[in-house]
Amino acid sequence: MNKSTRSLFILFIVLTFSLLSACGTNGIKGALNYEIDDFSYQNQDGKTVSLNDLKGEIWIADFIFTSCDTVCPPMTAHMTELQKQLKEEGLDVRFVSFSVDPEVDSPDKLKEFAGKYPLSLENWDFLTGYSQEDIDQFAKNSFKTIVQKPEGQDQVIHGTLFYLIDQNGKVMKDYNGVENTPYDEIIEDVKKIQ
Template identity: 55%
Template sequence: MKRRIIISLFCMVFILFASAGCSKEIPNRLNWEVEDFTYTDQDGEKFSLAHLRGKVWVADFIFTNCSTVCPPMTANMAKLKELVEKEKLDVHFVSFSVDPEVDTPDRLKEYGKKFTDDLSNWTFLTGYSQEEIIRMVRNSFKAIVEKEEGNNQVGHATYFYLVDQEGKIVRYYKGEKDVPYEEIVEHIKIIQE
């Protein structure tokens, strides 16, 4: 009888620990909804939020004339892309230009190819007005884009935004330096479970 109780207790404890390991949560989940959009990708094709439905994706903001934060951010995004692919995770990457009047599809494609040979799961977007991207970034990503008159540089957020299959922003992470690659990959795995 005593032995049965011990075995039963052991089984209950095992089940509790096993189930606790399966129900991982992402701390401080944001759940900000990305507003609907239809823009133009680096191939000159229309690309919309609908293309990303059902997919986990990582977004950032860049521009091709950037002389400070964008090159390291884009290199870091390329590294994250490699890590995700090494883990065999299905993730799409999206870089929104914050200087759409300068950043044509061809220019974005040329820029992207400086960082990776494979743009099949990395979309660079343009094809909107400066006002549209300022509004979209503010409304969806809770960030600021600032372009001063007569200045070819654009102020913008330097984060990577993790977005779930329903188009909701889960978390954001440093994108320029000290990128928490392992944490991002772990959070992607949790979302895809």
């Protein structure tokens, strides 16, 4: 093999490896690839929803609580709009909102909260049924975000991102959930990992 042939062969190997690596992230450039810890929580109907139940599905997650007086109402409104747009595109996506105030947010409270928005609970689970410490650790380990309820306070400090999770339960990407939510970008990213 002469020098130029060897150089072309090495270039071919490098390009092939690069393309295979891109396929491994399901086509999302700079995918986060966060592993989600196993979980089994209760939804607004008192039914168990686990990570295993979501395997094989694309889902979008966020962290909210029902007595939030700042970021949660706009986040839930934006997630409701995203749900509508994804349905219009014919894309099958689940939605999961983890309560960051589980000792206050019972399934009934979550259902009442969801009822304030024109959303569908057919493919959206509002989850609770864990301790404050559990959700603090779960958010940190799985989504690399903060959840903290200061002692004696009724408001919870938490992240405001939306997270796109692939069929293998890996966080692919995050997006602003409070303002200028990039609906078109999220829809395109969902199409990339279908």
